[in-house]
Amino acid sequence: xxxxxxxxxxxxxxxxxxxxxxxxxxxxxxxxxxxxxxxxxxxxxxxxxxxxxxxxxxxxxxxxxxxxxxxxxxxxxxxxxxxxxxxxxxxxxxxxxxxxxxxxxxxxxxxxxxxxxxxxxxxxxxxxxxxxxxxxxxxxxxxxxxxxxxxxxxxxxxxxxxxxxxxxxxxxxxxxxxxxxxxxxxxxxxxxxxxxxxxxxxxxxxxxxxxxxxxxxxxxxxxxxxxxxxxxxxxxxxxxxxxxxxxxxxxxxxxxxxxxxxxxxxxxxxxxxxxxxxxxxxxxxxxxxxxxxxxxxxxxxxxxxxxxxxxxxxxxxxxxxxxxxxxxxxxxxxxxx
Numbered sequence: 001x002x003x004x005x006x007x008x009x010x011x012x013x014x015x016x017x018x019x020x021x022x023x024x025x026x027x028x029x030x031x032x033x034x035x036x037x038x039x040x041x042x043x044x045x046x047x048x049x050x051x052x053x054x055x056x057x058x059x060x061x062x063x064x065x066x067x068x069x070x071x072x073x074x075x076x077x078x079x080x081x082x083x084x085x086x087x088x089x090x091x092x093x094x095x096x097x098x099x100x101x102x103x104x105x106x107x108x109x110x111x112x113x114x115x116x117x118x119x120x121x122x123x124x125x126x127x128x129x130x131x132x133x134x135x136x137x138x139x140x141x142x143x144x145x146x147x148x149x150x151x152x153x154x155x156x157x158x159x160x161x162x163x164x165x166x167x168x169x170x171x172x173x174x175x176x177x178x179x180x181x182x183x184x185x186x187x188x189x190x191x192x193x194x195x196x197x198x199x200x201x202x203x204x205x206x207x208x209x210x211x212x213x214x215x216x217x218x219x220x221x222x223x224x225x226x227x228x229x230x231x232x233x234x235x236x237x238x239x240x241x242x243x244x245x246x247x248x249x250x251x252x253x254x255x256x257x258x259x260x261x262x263x264x265x266x267x268x269x270x271x272x273x274x275x276x277x278x279x280x281x282x283x284x285x286x287x288x289x290x291x292x293x294x295x296x297x298x299x300x301x302x303x304x305x306x307x308x309x310x311x312x313x314x315x316x317x318x319x320x321x322x323x324x325x326x327x328x329x330x331x332x333x334x335x336x337x
Contacts, residue, residue: 003029004231005076007061007109008083010034012186013124015044017082017224022048025228029053031074033067034083035060043317044185061105064112071116078120078231079113081106084155087189088128089274091151102154103161110165121173122231123162127216127241128152129177132278139177140284141239148276163237172236176227179243179283182303183220184310188322195254196311197318199263209273211251214280218244219298219306229292240292243283246300253304260308 004021008014009032018030034040036058048054055074059066061083070076083105085091085098106123113121130139131146145160147153165171182192195205226242234240258265288294298306311318 001027001029002077003031003074005031005033005067005070005074005079007033007079007081008040010036010040010042010044010056011082011086012039012044012183012190013181013220013223014082015041015185016183016220017080017227018045018054019048020221020224021228022051022054029074030055031070031076032056033059033061033070037085039086039187039189041185041187041321043320062100062108064108067109067112068116071112071118076116076118078122079109079118080122080124080227080231081109082124084124084158086126086151088149088151089189091149091154092275095150095154098150098154099157102151103157106158107161110161110171114165114169114171119172120231120236121162121165121171122227123159123173123175124227125159125175125177126152126155127177127179127243127281127283128278129156129159130281133280133282135280138282138284139241141177141241141287148278166237174230174234174236175239176230177239177241177283178223178226179216179218179281181218181220181223183307184314185317186220188318191250192253192257192307193311193318195257196261196308197322199257199261199267200312200315202263202267204269205254205267206269206271207250207254208271208277211254211268211270212249213277214247214249214282216243216281216283217246217248217253217300217303218242218283218296219300219303222296222298225297226288226294229288229294233292238291240288241283241285242288242294243285244296244298244300244303245285246303247280247282248300256304257308260305 147156
């Protein structure tokens, strides 16, 4: 049996990946390490926490003693590192937290992966490490890294550490860089669940600037299948971009939400833009398609409806999150803008 250590497996993408592996990859056991910060939520794993092939451990990836024990105790074959502080807005307020988790935490994992002779280390990264695009062009795996926020800078630093461990010490690694994920279990600081929740409750929809920022939207399940492909089929030392081939402006996405919920555009409120807001991201996924035979299976038109309907059907999950501490954060981000 293959045993993998999934870090950040109670977060949005990590939890979707854990669920996919347990559903579709018999013979794989998952050790799930998550610190359960504000974005980590065991409710994301409801129905999976007590299965024999899923072992959940609350802890920090920067805790070398804990990670070492887990690797030895469970005979870990591979590490998939989802664990990260991931929201640009938060990184503008508390950049130090992002360095601690995204850089120092990754370094801790890398040192132990090398020491314990882990068969493969997969770093889950982001297209934001490439910076911003103009009106045309796509990010490729050879696009120079040019991060523009503390968040993306911390992810770029982690990526470079991973590659350096491969070059200097022979660590067998891969890096994936994805476009904007959306789908079930996403924490509502992110645009899609935030807008769905607000629109459903007839609250204003805060839109940064003119709302014409362009992102490539990737349904989270498709991202998870790409990660599995890379983990199990890619040559070590390779980097793959993963995109959904769905470039949309924020206003177009919000328009689709309002149409589905039959809500008026008058709910939209343009607010002061965030500093250094990248104008456009777009991913060239041709490398993973041609080399590994992966392709996205969910169009944006299908995915946005699936996502909206999931949040409507899981209102208890969303209501638990948008109370308490999250509400304080929401107020600090959008009040008086």
